[in-house]
Amino acid sequence: MTTEATSNGRRPGAGPADRLGRRLARVTGGRAIPIATVVIVLIVVWYLAAIVMNAGVVMTLAGDNVKFGFTDFVAATWSQERPPLPVPHQILIEMRKTILDVAVTSKRSLVYHAEVTLSTTLLGFLIGSLTGILLAVAIVHLKALQKALMPWIIASQTVPILAVAPIVVVVLGNIGITGTLPKALISAYLCFFPVTISMVKGLTSPDPMLVDLMRTYYASPNQTFWKLRWPAAVPFLFTSLKVAVAISLVGAIVAELPTGAQAGLGARLLAGSYYGQTIQIWAALFTAAALAALLVAAVGLAEVVTVRGMGGRR
């Protein structure tokens, strides 16, 4: 073991567990203990808040005659069917029930709803980021376009875009386009912006000296683009894609609201709020959060692979 490790140039005695520990420390940047502390405090506060917020419901349900012991009372606040604030373990149980115990195709399955939202998110992300990149390329190459379009692209973001969501869905529904595409268009509208802005910055980021160098090589505009501008823009691209995928998910969720709660995490939220099923709302929220984390992590992974493939170092 030791000789093997040293022959590989590693420190002697670096066992798997040790390596795992160091990797963990590197990933968390030595912040594991503070993060854990904050998370634990938050959970404790959550449980305490649940006692206070759910006390009223427990009292009304029980009526005046029932006298609670303290522990029974606390247990009751943590186990209501429709509490104002469900506690984490209730949400996790609900998630296990709707993710693992129900068939994936069932309308009660969170996997089914998450899949609907995910497909919208990914389609919107694809359309939005491609549009964003193409716009950026056009803007970088055509001065007239930059002057005419750039202020409007920026202004488009001060408009509460999501307010348009119901119209897009309803109007496209009127002319027969239903399903994933209208919702994906909303996601796309939301996520093209960060990509365009970052890519314009990225494509113009090479030093003028380098652009001049390409000119002395007699490189065509095409070559300058693919050999200099594009590689220089890749880090900018991935940073913006991480933002874009997260807001694409937000767009997908909101776009599901006006379609009348048929399918998807947004529909699940709406149905939960109609029927006062708080645990269902929170379970959908947790799933959405997990989905967001997964999507951002996936883009991050793609970034690492790409940058490594391009010979860069992070």
Added chain:
Amino acid sequence: MSTRRPQGARLADGLAGLIVLIPILLWALAYVHDPALKAPLPAWFWWVIVAIWAFYSFVVGRLASESSPSRSGQRILDLFIPVAFGICVLFLWEVITIGAGVPKVLMPSPSAIGARLATAQAMLGDDFEQTVLKEVLPGWLIGSASGFCIALVCDRVPFLARGLLPIGNFVSALPMIGVAPIMVMWFGFDWPSKVALVVVMTFFPALVNSVAGLAAAGKLERDLMRSYGAGFSATLIKLRLPAALPFIFNALKINSTLAMIGAIVAEFFGSPTVGMGFRISTEVGRSDLDMVWAEIAVAAVTGSIFYGVLALGERLATFWHPSYRKR
């Protein structure tokens, strides 16, 4: 290079083109609105529109490729080109919706939206008051201010910063808007629930940006303050807050958009019978798209002014920053 015309010639070309363009646009508008004509207009008219578009692109290309000899002229030019683009889009929108007879339930024309803006002022005003004045502004203020205050605490307690910041970054990427139904359940249908949602949505961007801003002051400057014997509060007020301003304004600008979105979407989940989000969702249901677009126009102008005021404030407060100094 010898064939190149003297400087300013393209500019003159562009301006001359514009003077020719304006009466043509007016004629096209009048033609489209002529009550004697039926909706599907003859093909030659659409070719004229295509020609107008091509001519317009040529004119703007000419204007954009030339820089004005004077500085104020350049500024007017930079303002004029996007405005001309906006006018052109509105023109095409008007001509196409009316000229091609697009049904109103699909896409109303700008003139119909404008007419509705004028006639429904009272209702739009009420919605504006409910959504912007009662929901967006208080929520935005409370959320941003509390984010900043927690950032100050984080600054004093590094342990908290190390624990809270990664969580803040994570939460900023989450679809926080999903909390809307919960807030409506907790705080009722009226404005408090929307304020609460806006606070929740704006808190983390404010926190993360403020912490980054408070760390922005250079080590040298900090050492200088220490050598002056300045305490924590003096260093904070005289060095670190000014250095943090660009970050704080960035957060305020991000939050202005988030706050508008939050308040409007929260109204989809339940509201009294007033408010921009409420109006949009009910009028979509009644297929009264004129009103919906009027409401969106108000929201767009409000959002732009909100952002513009912040950008102006930023420029006034951080005039020393390198990104403004060059101009």
